[in-house]
Amino acid sequence: MTQEARRAMLQGKNKILLFRKLKDSNKEAAKLVFQTEHTFSLSREMDKIPTKDGTLVKIGELEGEFTGIEAIQSKGDPVVTMLQEAVIDGEKLEVWEVTVDENLKDEDGKYPAIYAQGYLDEWELPANAEEEARVSSNLQIELIPQFGYATLTEEQEEAVQYAFKDTVAEQPAGV
Template identity: 75%
Template sequence: MSDMMQGKNKILLFRKLSDQNKEAAKLAFQTEHTFSYSRSLDRIVTKDGTIVKVGELESEVSIEAIQSKTDPVRDMLRQAVLDGEKLELWEVTVDEDLKQGDKYPAVYAQGYLDSWEDAAGAEDESTVSGNFIVELEPQFGMATLTKEQEEAVQYAFRDTTAVTEPEEPEETPVGA
């Protein structure tokens, strides 16, 4: 069963669309998320049989995450729902078997949070949950993670040996 997709390898990253030229997407430490796709199908009964009228694709992402005391992603997402600000979302599958070069399979979407909840149970960590409504259709491709994002995920296997930087080639003096 080692070839099964692991849910823990699918991470979510967010960014305000207005910040796309300023900063990298930010990792949300979600405990669970669901990326759903739906399409309405209307049945039209005719004398010859049923015809199906296909509606537009609708997509959304439901999110559940834990909160740290200083979580800039939580604050950004809460403010985005309060302000009705457009966000970018990536669902990246951080699986070394699926990695191509330095890129991972990903789904990219733009849209809005239509809900946000801060839950504070007496015996559990504080959590947040929200619902991201995708505008238009999600796009599928490959995404690059920054070094900081990869280190935060910590799913990739590392060898037991010390990590060393590759040696720089020695420069040959001019005229030698």
């Protein structure tokens, strides 16, 4: 595989989740520290109706979810506390899956993102003797997720692994 082809592949590690309670829209969304994995999925129920002329398909409503949200617990991570409170109190959350890839950044410096609102339906804190303590959850999406571009704060960008830079001097913007 060529170097160029490797750079063109999307890496799962570049897809991060940011969370915020819907009622706290006056605050910035926050990244769950030490995320290890998650899955975004969309699905529809399909009913097959056999007829004498052939099978008809009746499609159901679109359903979406973020499953397998996993992270290693960080001491004092306020996002873990916020998410735990949200599942206990049944509070609606906002979630963004942001693809932090410098090659995909738009001209305004925003990254491709999926935005959704929903509820955590599960909360687990596994503590294996031979591994780090973890947090695990699923988020059920309400309505249809939206696709667009999201801004990361400077702090959020710094929390994500820095991008590769070349050894040559960088040119000032607009030159």
